[in-house]
C-alpha cells in the first residue's frame with residue numbers, strides 16, 4: 358500500500374499563490390473555518406473577497422443542521438459576506454431532506470419526525486413534507502410517561518436526527534418510540550457524525566453526531582449519515598455546481614469529516630484537502646496523526662494534502 362505524503366504547510370506567498378492557482382473551486386466548512394459560533398474568524402472575509410476578485414467559485418458545506426439554507430444566507434450577510442445565496446450553502450438539514458427523496462423514495466406530503474432544530478423543519482416544509490417533533494413546545498417539558506407526545510403517529514415515514522442544544526429526556530424518549538416502531542422499520546437518517554465543534558471562548562462543545570449516536574445506541578440501530586464525509590453528499594454538490602473534481606479543494610478544520618470528505622472524494626486528483634488550524638484540530642493533533650496513522654480508523658484517509666494556520670492566512674501575503 359502507498360503511504361500518503363506528509364501534508365504541505367502553506368507558509369509563504371509562493372505556496373499560497375500556487376495553491377490558489379491550482380484550484381478553480383473551493384468547498385468551505387463553516388464552524389472553525391469561517392466562524393466560531395456567531396463570531397467571524399478575523400480576516401476570513403478578506404480571503405473570500407480575494408477569491409471573488411480572482412473569479413474563483415465556492416460553496417459552503419456544513420454538517421451543522423440547526424440552521425436552514427435561508428438562515429445561513431442571513432448569517433453570512435450579517436457578517437458582511439456579499440452575494441452568498443441559498444444555492445451556495447449546503448447544510449446537512451438540506452442533505453437529510455434530499456435523502457428522503459433520493460434514498461427512500463418518500464414523497465412530499467409525508468410526515469417526518471425530527472430530533473433537531475428548526476433548520477431541519479424549515480427544509481422539510483420547503484420540500485412539502487410535514488415535520489413533527491423538532492421545536493414543538495410540548496417537547497420542552499419534564500418527562501411524563503402518560504404524555505400524548507410519546508404515542509407514535511403511524512403516518513410518520515422517516516426520522517431525521519441532527520444537532521440541537523434542546524436535548525432533553527422527553528425529546529429522546531419520544532424519538533426512540535419512532536425508531537423502535539413496527540420492528541424498527543422507519544428509516545433513520547443522521548445529519549452528521551461530528552463529536553464536537555469549536556465554540557467561542559476556546560470551548561469545545563458537543564456536536565450533532567453526539568445526538569445521532571445517542572439515538573443509535575439507545576435504539577440499537579444504524580443510521581444513514583448524510584453529512585461529510587459521505588461521498589454521495591460530495592457527488593451531489595459537485596454535480597449541482599458543475600465543479601470539476603480535479604480542480605476542487607475542500608477546506609476544513611476536522612480530520613474525520615472534512616479532510617476525509619476531500620480525500621475519499623478524490624478531489625484535486627487525490628491532493629484536494631486543506632486543513633485549517635483555526636478550529637478543533639491543532640498542530641499537535643495533526644503531528645500525532647502523521648506519526649501514528651495506523652492508530653486511527655482509516656488513518657491514511659485523514660491526512661490532509663495541505664495545512665495552514667487559518668483561511669485568513671491564505672491571503673496575508675498576497
Ligand SMILES: [Mg+2]
Pocket residue numbers: 386387388389390609610611636
Ligand atoms: Mg468545522
